[in-house]
Amino acid sequence: xxxRKGPRDGDATRAALVDAAxxxxxxxxxxxxxxxxxxxxAGLAPAAVHYHFGTKDALVNAxxxxxxxxxxxxxxxxxxxxxxxxxxxxARQLIDLLTTPYRELIDRDAERAAQWLAIxxxxxxxxxxRLLDTASLTNKLLHELVAWAYPKVPAEELEVRWAIAANxxxxxxxxxxxxxxxxxSEERTRQLEALAEFVAGGLDHAMAVAGGRRAEAS
Numbered sequence: 001x002x003x004r005k006g007p008r009d010g011d012a013t014r015a016a017l018v019d020a021a022x023x024x025x026x027x028x029x030x031x032x033x034x035x036x037x038x039x040x041x042a043g044l045a046p047a048a049v050h051y052h053f054g055t056k057d058a059l060v061n062a063x064x065x066x067x068x069x070x071x072x073x074x075x076x077x078x079x080x081x082x083x084x085x086x087x088x089x090x091a092r093q094l095i096d097l098l099t100t101p102y103r104e105l106i107d108r109d110a111e112r113a114a115q116w117l118a119i120x121x122x123x124x125x126x127x128x129x130r131l132l133d134t135a136s137l138t139n140k141l142l143h144e145l146v147a148w149a150y151p152k153v154p155a156e157e158l159e160v161r162w163a164i165a166a167n168x169x170x171x172x173x174x175x176x177x178x179x180x181x182x183x184x185s186e187e188r189t190r191q192l193e194a195l196a197e198f199v200a201g202g203l204d205h206a207m208a209v210a211g212g213r214r215a216e217a218s
Contacts, residue, residue: 010052013042013044013048013052014052014053014062016043016044017038017039017042017044017052017053018059018062018063018066019042020038020039020041020042021033021038021041021059021062021063022063022066022112022115022116022119023041023115024037024041025060025063025115025118025119025122026114026115026116026119029122030060030119030122030123030128030130035049035050035056038059057130060130061130063116064116064119064120064130064131066116067105067109067112067113067116068116068120070101070105071101071102071105072136072138074100074101074104075097075098075101075138075142076137076138076141078096078100078101079097079138079141079145080141082094082097083141083144088149088151089145089148089149090149090200090204091149091201091204091207092196092197094145094146094149094162095169095196095199095200096196097142097145098166098169099169099173099192099193099195099196102117102173102177102192103189103192105117106177106188106192107185107188111181113177114174114177114178114181117170117173117177118174118177120170120174121170121171121173121174121175124166124167124170124171125167125171142162143158143159143162146158149207150207150210150211153207153210153211154210157210158207158210161203161206161207161210162203164206165199165200165202165203165206168199168202169199172199176191176192176195
């Protein structure tokens with residue numbers, strides 16, 4: 001008599017599909033991977049993705065959320081701490097809102113972190129709505145902190161320059177994380193600190209240029 005499948009079987013199947021999708025999305029690109037390929041990679045029936053997730057977009061969201069939700073919560077917590085300070089944040093503090101959770105994710109599971117960052121890098125470059133939630137409380141809080149740090153920069157310039165800095169960080173961290181999966185934690189931290197410093201310097205310079213243009217125009 002066949003054993004009836006219980007809730008744990010369903011959870012295990014969904015986890016296997018998320019694992020397979022994350023691997024393929026990171027290697028081949030989200031749009032380049034078919035549902036058939038995901039089912040095959042997971043060793044499951046051709047209808048598995050449709051049965052457990054309904055659509056490919058729902059599976060993409062599940063992949064993003066699995067590791068992304070803890071990252072988002074950590075970013076929000078760090079942003080709240082900066083917002084409660086008595087002085088505006090520096091460029092480095094703003095960039096560390098992202099690099100600190102990324103580093104912690106890499107320390108927890110370097111392989112999964114590299115896959116997640118690679119997928120985020122793809123989607124951020126394409127301004128994909130599956131990654132960008134501009135209405136989220138975390139996103140609003142980040143923009144408030146950036147505006148506090150650079151009060152002389154026009155709002156539209158502020159948004160563009162912050163987006164470029166954040167996307168640059170995601171892209172560079174995604175590529176970097178593949179190369180350091182076997183590197184000791186202390187060395188990974190040192191290298192990521194250098195990357196954060198580089199991006200923060202670029203952000204500060206870009207904002208200074210934008211603020212200077214506004215001052216000249218007034």
